[in-house]
Amino acid sequence: MSESTITQELSAQRQQANTTRAASGPSVKLLSLPGVVPPDAVFGPGGKLLARHGYDVGLEPPPLLPDAAGRAVQALGLADAIEHTLDSTAGVFLSRKHLSYGVRRLLGWLDRFEGDSWEQRWLASGADLAPRTWRDGVEPQTVPAALRVAVNALMMARVLRPSYGWQLTSGAGAHQPQRMLQAHEAEMLERMRALPAYRLALLRHQADAEACLSRVLIRTGRRLDQLQGEHLLHYADVVRTSGRNRREHLAWELLVALGPFAGEPVTLRAAWSAKGNTRQHSVETLVDRYGVPPGGVRDLLVEYLRELKPSMDYGSLEGWAYRLVRLFWWEVLQINPAQTDLRLAPAVATQWRERLAVTSDGRPRGEVHSVLFAVRGMYRDLAEWSHDELGRWGPWVAPCPVSRHESKAASKGKSP
Structure with missing residues (x-):
């Protein structure tokens, strides 16, 4: 044509x-x-x-x-x-x-x-x-x-x-990083590749760093010398919470060495834990970041975490969301996609506990106890709160898939 x-x-x-x-x-x-x-x-x-x-x-x-x-x-x-x-x-x-x-x-x-x-x-x-x-x-x-x-x-x-989620999933930009950086940041790219941290890194880590920076440049519309730590922290969070390997650590260290992040902690890990890091997500984002589909339980999780929010700091709330949304409800839907409430069949509950015991790469999970404690706590809270607000919490009251024996063991940090 x-x-x-x-x-x-x-x-x-x-x-x-x-x-x-x-x-x-x-x-x-x-x-x-x-x-x-x-x-x-x-x-x-x-x-x-x-x-x-x-x-x-x-x-x-x-x-x-x-x-x-x-x-x-x-x-x-x-x-x-x-x-x-x-x-x-x-x-x-x-x-x-x-x-x-x-x-x-x-x-x-x-x-x-x-x-x-x-x-x-x-x-x-x-x-x-x-x-x-x-x-x-x-x-x-x-x-x-x-x-x-x-x-x-x-x-x-x-x-x-396009969003980071789109760039990461679509596969459209497989060869984009070098092209993007060469076209818009040729001088900075040359300086970056001459840095000891870059030259000593594995080839796949070099490629990951360039891909990371390319996506951040596309999404923000900025130049490398205009980037701030907040931009890379946001990208890293999207990568982490979508279940991908976190490969942006070298990119952070390179930007520190190049100058744009000169005032930031020297590593991304240090930046995540830096005192005064006030970057926070809404409760809705803390739930939706794990890809659970819309539905009644998704809305319940948002409401439940919103009730907990005033009584805990942001880090604790984020951890609670990870345990309840990703390690509990998301896993339940993997076992039974038709599950629409918190009343789990015994077989589903058993499979969930078995899946919880190991990580995705087959290693024993180290946070089983905290997950069991969080899940039983939610079921207990819903039952107690239903006495005061029956219409709001009552429909979600159900037998807990974590037994009292498991809960006691979890609270002491022991194997049930």
């Missing part, structure tokens, strides 16, 4: 979209738009929970700085955005002709959606909520490989800033 034919198609589609917008009226604009991508499924074909996305999928990117390279790009029309992307990535990807095909298809599709910027249209399309399946919603018969190249080019050209 020639470029002129594609351009004519996009023009006709845009005109049709504008006609639909005008006819539908303000109150139903978004609902009238065709092609919104449905979010990725939570459960796989076998009924098991799929690997979790990062909890920031579908959320707006952080505000752009006044001098950000991508600020002016967001106001470009379709034709100018295409030309900007092709010009700014010239020689980086395939030939201009092949790149043009995918970029025109993808931007033409996004141009149908409401928004004052390309980033807003990306979110309105639903693509960010569907890292695994977003390509299925774009133009029919568009070659998937062309879309992968196109979205990489759009990220490099500062047109799109």
